[in-house]
Each structure stands twice: as structure tokens, then as C-alpha cells.
Amino acid sequence: MTKVLLVEDDATIRVAVVRALGQRGHAVATAPDALTGLQLAVSERPEIVLLDLGLPDLDGREALRMLRAVSAVPVIVVTAAGAESDMVRALDAGADDYIVKPFGADQLDARIRAVLRRLGSETAAGPIVVGGLVVDARARQASVDGRRLELTPREFDLLHYLAQRPDQVVSKADLLTHVWQIPYARADKTVDVHLSWLRRKLGETALEPRYLHTVRRVGVRLSAPEALGTSPEQGTAA
Template structure:
């Protein structure tokens, strides 16, 4: 069961969520404003945050950035805004999942279970090593040739996902489903953008790849420089 922090300004919704979550064995605390929520996060270190976007003192997207500056806690955005572009932006900024109001409590509980599975899974074999890359999922750190690389949460998740499948070609459809947790569609451009940023931080380009190789019409493959053979690569 999870300790859940609900950051929501609507008292009726707060009460309903607390009642429903506690009935399912979770513990729940609430905050009606962004700054109160941030203070509760730091003080109580919950397992999951449910974050409403329409807060009275600060937009939830701004609070998300503040949360990510101090914590890797899973954040599920709960919003009445059904804007696909905004949702993609929030996921790129570090949200782990989202729900559009109104929603069933069973949906919320399933999302909580899913984000906890993703964030509490302990790597069985320690850090992943691909050539000079070392990806440590426990510490969420990456080094390249013993030098640390500063990645955003989404960049880290993308690189870790590819490293778990080093040498394999992974499609955009798979990445959107398994890293972004989105259906394939208009959001696939987000994969290209993040691969571009990731290449820059790895000191390479699509035209001269070392680790990240795009396979035309198929997907992308992460491989150590001396193992990067196979299908030809091209820019994204």
C-alpha cells in the first residue's frame, strides 16, 4: 500500500479521494495549495503524489518543476484539461502518468500500482554497462567514460530503457508505450526530440552516431561503439 499526497484545491474532491484511497488500504494526506503541497512533500516523503494543475497559488506545471528539483517521487497529474500537447509536455517535464477528470477510483489505483512498480523495481544485476556508459537505476545516475552526465528524468528513462535492450532495435511505438506510457500517434515527435537531446549529451550527432543509432523505418538501437554494426543508421 502507498502513502499518497493529494495536492488539490477542491475540498470535495480531496475528501472523496481520501475516503476512496483509505478504503483500499492506502494512507492519504492532502494539501490545498502548491506551496503547502511542496512543504508536505519535503516533510513527509510520500510514495506517490497526485497533482492537480488548477491550483490557486501556482499552476501545477510550475509545481511539477519544483517537485522534480527536490525529489524523484512518482507524480500522477490529475486534471480536467484534456489537452494532448499539454499532457505530453507534462510527461516530458517529469510527470509519471496522468488522469483526466472525471475518472473511476479503480483507474487511479491501477495508475498508482503501475508507477510504484516502475519506480520500486530493484535492478537484479546492478548498473547497466554499454561500452563507456554506466547507467545506475538505483541512484538514477549516468556516466560516460567515468564523467557524469546530467539527464532530465525523461532522458534518463529513455536511455535506461534502451540500455536494457542494448543491441536491439526499439521502435518509436514501443518507446511511446513503455517510456512515455502514451499511445502511438502525434506524440511520436517527442521521441525524436528527446533522442536529439540525448545524443547531444552523449557528445554525438545523428549524422555521426557512437551509441544511439537510428535504423531507417524501424527504430533506434543503443550499442557500444565497437558493437554498433548491422543495419545502416540515418538522422532523425
């Protein structure tokens, strides 16, 4: 049985989701507004949160940022806003997935299971170590040469995804699909900007990279500094 917290101001939707997920073996607590949801997220320790963005007391993205400051609980944003820009902003704020209303109960149940399965597999193996870089998915913390990195949720997700694939070149399309959860999206500046911010926090630059190396026209590779040599493929970073 999965403990689910639903933060949703529409009473009709709350009743329908509680009934549907209850029939599928989940235990669902509900909150009609953001502040109540934040309190329950801390006191009840749910395994996953379903968060509406259109809440009466606080913007859902702000509520998500506040939740991320105190908890690493997985969050699926549930909203009527289906534009790609809305999706990107919610995922950048720390959501693990995004589902647009109206949706079927089976689809929601599948999303819950997929997020928990993915995060469970990521945390089971313990921290990832690449040179002086340590990425701990369970604690959602990372450090380099013993210095803790102050990362946004999306920066952490990006770093963790790359650290799981050391010395592999990962395309921007793959990053949009697996980190931003935007399938079939064309590569855009979203990835470039986040890589630039991440490099700055790692203490490197595009011209003098240590961990993050761009392979021109292909993607980006994370490698331990001592494992790297000069390569003609290596291009300027985004």
C-alpha cells in the same frame, strides 16, 4: 500500505480521494496548493504524489519541475486537461503517469499500483552498464565515461528505457507508449527531438553515433560502442 500525497485545490475531490484510497489500503496526506505540496513531499517522504495541474498558487507543471529538482518520488498528474499536448508537456516535465478527471477510484488505485510496480522492478536490479554508459534508476542519474549527464526527466526516462534493451531496435511507437505513456499515438517529432538532445549530451552526433543508432524505417538501438560494426541497415538519426 502506500503513503500517498495528494496535491489538489478542490476540497470535494480531496475528501473523495482520501476516502476512496483509504478504503483501498493507502495512507493519504493532502495539500491544497503547490507550495504546501512541495513542503510535504520533502518532509513526509511519500511513496507517490498525485498532482493537480490547476493549482491556485503555481502552475502544476512548474511545481512538478521544482519537485523533480529535489526528489525522484513517482508523480501521477491528475487533471481535467485531457489533450494529448497537455499530456506530453506534463510527462516531459517529469510525471510518471497521467490520469484525466473525472476518473474512478479503482482506475486511480490501479494506476498507483502500476507505477510503483514498474518503478520497483526498474530499480531492483541496480544500475545498468552499457559500455562506458551507467544508468542508475534509483538515483535517476546517468554518466558516460565517468562524466555525469545533466538530463531532463524525460531524457533520463528515454535513456533508461533504451539501456534496459541493449542491442535491441525499439520503434518510436514503443517509445511513445512506454516512455511518454501515450498508447496508440502515431510516431511524431517528439521522439526525434528528444533523441537529438540526448545524443548531444552523450557527446555524439547523428553522423558519428557512439551509443544511439537509428535503424532506418524501424527505430533506434542503444549499443556499446565496441560492440558495433558497420551495418547497411543503419540510417541517419532523427
